[in-house]
Amino acid sequence: MTEALRHGSGGERVTNEMAEQDREPPAGRPRQLRPGHDRWQDGRLHGASRSNRPKPITRHGQPVAGRSPRFALQTALRGWIEVFHKILKSGCRVEAARLRTAERLTKLIAVFCILGWRIFWTTMINRAAPAAPPRAALTEAEIAVIDRAVRDRPTIPGEKTLSHYLTKIACLGGYLARARDPPPGNAVMWRGWSRLMDMVLGADLMQPKCG
Numbered sequence: 001m002t003e004a005l006r007h008g009s010g011g012e013r014v015t016n017e018m019a020e021q022d023r024e025p026p027a028g029r030p031r032q033l034r035p036g037h038d039r040w041q042d043g044r045l046h047g048a049s050r051s052n053r054p055k056p057i058t059r060h061g062q063p064v065a066g067r068s069p070r071f072a073l074q075t076a077l078r079g080w081i082e083v084f085h086k087i088l089k090s091g092c093r094v095e096a097a098r099l100r101t102a103e104r105l106t107k108l109i110a111v112f113c114i115l116g117w118r119i120f121w122t123t124m125i126n127r128a129a130p131a132a133p134p135r136a137a138l139t140e141a142e143i144a145v146i147d148r149a150v151r152d153r154p155t156i157p158g159e160k161t162l163s164h165y166l167t168k169i170a171c172l173g174g175y176l177a178r179a180r181d182p183p184p185g186n187a188v189m190w191r192g193w194s195r196l197m198d199m200v201l202g203a204d205l206m207q208p209k210c211g
Contacts, residue, residue: 080120083186087116091190119190122166127183130163138165145199169196 088094092112099105122137129136134143143165150168152160167177170184173191184192 080124084116084120087119087186087190088112091119091186092116119186119193122169122193123184123186123189126163126166130161132162134160134162134165136162138162141200141203142196145196145203149196149199169193172196 088109092115094109094112097105097108099108125132125137138146146165146168150171166189167175167184169192170188171177171192172195173184173188173193175181175184175188175192
């Protein structure tokens with residue numbers, strides 16, 4: 001074939017064969033794929049080699065052979081790490097801080113990491129442990145301000161859980177809390193926490209202080 005390519009005739013023959021393979025086949029005949037030619041049909045990848053096909057990490061909840069459980073765990077946690085970085089960037093607005101020295105920026109990021117982790121943690125614990133007591137994540141002052149700022153619905157049971165108060169914080173950030181709405185996400189939670197902290201600060205300033 002190398003000798004044919006030098007004279008030019010072989011190159012034309014190879015080009016013609018590839019063009020023939022790329023043409024649509026007659027009705028009723030399946031299309032033949034040349035090696036390395038991949039295409040999607042009926043939701044499946046046809047013609048791809050085994051090394052090029054995407055390998056699932058788990059199958060039926062069990063790790064696939066060749067993939068370590070540690071790799072599967074790291075891949076599962078990668079999305080949560082990206083969400084935490086989104087909270088720091090968009091919620092806390094770290095990039096908007098125009099600090100001139102690296103030392104000041106490091107201290108600011110350290111404080112924002114604590115705030116961002118609390119927002120992320122309360123968002124996740126609202127889904128993982130909705131029946132937990134509210135004092136597991138909130139202080140007495142925060143609970144008192146939430147009760148006065150957001151009214152309870154008539155259908156709320158007598159015992160108020162952590163999910164009840166975290167949903168009210170999300171309502172401060174624009175969450176509608178309809179019957180079929182999914183749990184509040186990080187965006188409404190950081191807006192709600194921002195408003196709640198302003199209210200808590202205002203309530204603390206209104207308290208009479210001795211001395």
